[in-house]
Amino acid sequence: MNRQEKEEYLREYALLKAQGKPFFPYAVAKDSIMAVIVMAVIITMSIVLGAELGPKADPTTTTYVPRPEWYFFFLFELLRIIKPPELVPLATIGIPTICMILMILVPFVDRSPERRPERRPIATTFGIFVIAAMAYLTYLGANAGSPNEIEREPPAQIAAAGGQELAHWEAGKQVTAQSGCLACHKIGENGNDGPGPPLTEIGARLPKEALARTLINPTAPMPSFQDLPPEKFDALVDFLATLK
């Protein structure tokens, strides 16, 4: 906006304001009604939905679903969609940071005097695009599969061996299922495709020692599983090694 446009705006605004009503009581009345509605909604949600408390946090086990509050789903989904490892930092911090900076800079980027949404096609399209993208990512995040079920049959020779060996394999499968790996990895048809690589054939790619090293000392954002009890950890590694 140049100087003349600024002055025009201020003049026009002064007129509109002079033709308006006092804040008290007119706007205050609307604001109060809205405040009552907001409180009523919060109270109703609290009564109907309650406040659940899951099992106590336990750094050494299992059955966790690393899911953030729903309004962070769109960030988590971004991670899932952008997979090449060299791009992961971009997805996790890069894009959110760029979005935050862009958001702060909006008034300095768009400095035209026009305010009507239908006459600001670029800004309006951009706004609708951002809303649609966030809504879509949130929807994807909300529908990401439940990450603790693996349908997989034991390999032939383990099934044939039966007994202890089979039990060890089943235990490993259970630990894998309960440790939330599927939130970030795909095993066969189960789990989410990303942010981690699929583990369907991980046994063919990595030897046991490398698997154990990855689990103890993973690359972020994968959490470390070094606190699992040794027998569970061994079962987990042995199970992964059979995935070929």
Add this chain to the structure above:
Amino acid sequence: MKLKLPAPPIPEQLKPAPRRPGERKPSASDTLKEGGTSAVAWVDERTSLSGGARWMMFRKVPKGTNWFYTLGSATMFAFLNQAMTGVFLAMYYDPSPTNAYESTRFITNEAFLGEFVRGMHKWGSTVMVILIFLHMGRTFFFGAYKYPRELNWVVGAILLILTMVMSFTGYLLPFDQRSYWATIVGVNINGTGPLVGPYLSDFLRAGPDFGATTLSRFYAIHMLLIPGLIAALIGAHLYLVAKLGTTAPPWLKAESDPELRKESK
């Protein structure tokens, strides 16, 4: 100096009739009213606050102000709800790794109205996030971030970021499996960021690992640092709103002054 309130817009018949001189003695309620007025006058004589109150409350809002303009104050009320319920939760909550879960369980299952207050805090956060995005959408599509309100948009954007930090730090506090693991992953994600990422993660965790002080650090950030900043910034935001006035809906044009029209005839 007396504070003069404008007459509220109620029908003529409902307005209290003024007392005629000599009609009857001042009643108890009249005395009370006068006492109240003089107490306010006493404070005002020493603080001159009435000027500020008048400036804030009796400014005009432009023609066409509609329900979309209540979203900002609705966000503020949701924040106040978080502050109030948070105070009650803090009375019972203990931010140590050994007791955090137990104290949350006590709030939920045993404290009087505990689950209700915790529910209001939990769902209040969702409502606040929705409202803040709606309010931001309103100001965006109405072009309200343009001259002279650029700075107010910037303050608002920082408020949005701080609100998201609130929900991130608050999510850990119940210390159940879900919140624990979600936060570990969240902090790790921070750690992958360029340059400051690893430092930010170490700061959040209070060290290279998730340890005993992590929880109290999250708690201090969640209940002292960020709410203080948010409250201060809401103050700045509202000061700018009152100073600059709220926009009129962008499709409205001012009618030319009827006085001027008369003259030009």
